[in-house]
Amino acid sequence: MQNRKKVNLVWFRNDLRVRDNQVLTNAMKSNMPVIALYAFDPRHFEETEYGFKKTEKFRAKFLIESVKCLQQKLKDLNIGLYTSTDTPEQALHQLQQDFEIEEIFFQTEWTSEENKVQKNIENANPSIKLNSTYNQFLFHPEDIPFNDFKQIPEVFTQFRKACEKQSQVRAELPVPHAQDSSYFIDFKAKMPSLNDLGLDNFKVDSRSAFPFEGGEKSAWGRLSNYFWETKKLQYYKKTRNGLLGTDYSSKFSAWLSNGSISAVSIYHQVKKFEKEIKKNQDTYWLIFELIWRDYFKYISLKHGNSIFKLGGILNKDYKWNNHEKAFQQWINGQTPENFVNANMLELKQTGFMSNRGRQNVNSYWAKEWQQDWRKGAAYFEAMLIDYDVHSNWGNWMYNSGVGNDPRDRKFNIKRQAERYDSNGTYQRTWLQENLF
The missing domain is CATH 1.25.40.80 (Serine Threonine Protein Phosphatase 5, Tetratricopeptide repeat)
Known part of the structure; x- marks a missing residue:
């Protein structure tokens, strides 16, 4: 523990960029050597109570690519990025073997899981100053x-x-000026593979509407x-x-x-x-x-946490069903509605679905079948490349009648299919000819 180097730390969360990044800008103003941390938190890759991973392969691949890109962008600023497949709490403890961390800069998060991690870090490191920013x-x-x-x-x-x-x-913040090159630390940290995170490699489906790389x-x-x-x-x-x-x-x-x-x-x-x-x-x-x-x-x-509750922010007391057979039919595209099926198969095979599709499959699950909307939201959380906790749970509440929709609409799936897929091209793309 002797001669630990004094540094400030940027702890990256959902702010994997150098341009217009208030957290990074604040850290670079500190006149101290800056190092960075990203933890592929194993809790994000555990199996949920519903039998699928919290983060499935599509978003995990996109995340790995995003962190790889960040590593290179930070290197251009002479900032070394330490990556870890431990929890942020453990990774920070690891870094403290070699560094005396004066201040940690990070993006403010407020949902329950993110909050808990922050509290753990605060409690374990009372001497470190924490500097969090809405970003x-x-x-x-x-x-x-x-x-x-x-x-x-x-x-x-x-x-x-x-x-x-x-x-x-x-105004947009520019990319900060590079710090002195003598501050650069090459952590030689290996970027995890999908296999390292307990997931399978896959080839991007040629039909995907989102074939893009992360970063x-x-x-x-x-x-x-x-x-x-x-x-x-x-x-x-x-x-x-x-x-x-x-x-x-x-x-x-x-x-x-x-x-x-x-x-x-x-x-x-x-x-x-x-x-x-x-x-x-x-x-x-x-x-x-x-x-x-x-x-x-x-x-x-x-x-706060009302967005994760069955009654939503309206605290509505609807009667919800919880049928596993219905869930399997919905996620595998085996419902009586071909338009719903096509969208669910697109999600299952690519990790993406259009906004129009999301509204329809949500309405079908929660309003037509009256199944527990949170199960649908959790499945989207697992599968979507673009999962965002607030948009996902907010939209699911909205379309399930327990959120911010003043009109509490229910989608007419057949009419939606006629309007948005009048010639059936989309449905044929995902359901194959034998179903038509």
Whole structure:
């Protein structure tokens, strides 16, 4: 324990980027050598009570790619990244064998599991200063027109209008300047494989609407393609309900969910596009969707763990069923509805599903079959490449009648299929010809 080097630590969570990263910027201002940590927390890869992993192979692959990219980006700033397949608590303990950590910089999280990890770290390290920052919003919590989170409206439109009128999106932070090269520590940490995380390797399905790689570089590559090369942003609202192919929507969600790109960066790029190429309802609609993303984060800040409860934030006392046979039919695409089946098979084989599909399969599971909506939400958590705790559970509550939908709608699946897949191409893609 002698002569441990004094350092500050950036603990990366869902903010796997160097551009527009307030946490990293704060750490780099500290005039101390900076090192970084990312832990592939084994608790995220354990089997759930429902028989599937908390994180399945699709998101795990995307995460490994994202952390690999982060490692290279940090190396360019002379920051060594220590990766570990232990819990953050254990990884930190390991680092303390060689380093005297003065301060830990990290992104503020507030849902129960993330909170617990933070509390464990606090309790085990009373002498280390903890510096946490909100780093994941479009409208920063200090800038919204509500005195506290309890005042967040229960209806999205009220929230959106208030923020659009009275809040400003902050300026994008540049990539920080590199620290002195003598501060760089090569941890020679091996990036885990899918097998190391207890998962199987797989080949990306050629039909996937999300064949992209994880990481900040890929995120900006996608933005460059969707905005500046193909200029498809100008048609976004018209195409966003598509079901097939990579370009019916922006596909930013997966990079946003692990923080490989920030909502603030995307917002400023939309504004640039509006100035230089075109401004219309379509370009605005991408910002509108980023505000939805913010809204579900604020709803979970307001309501805490209620978002995980059967009655949701409305504390509704519906009668829910819990039939394992129904669950197996739903996840394996064996329901009486082909449109639901096609979407569920797409999810099972690629880790992705369109927004239109998600609303339909959720409504079918929770409203048509009246099955425990939390089981559906947990399955999405396992399978989705773009899983985000707030958007996932917020949307599941919304579409299950226990959340923020003032109209409590139920989808007519047959009508939805006729409207969005009128010639059956999408269903044929996933169900094969023999079912038609």
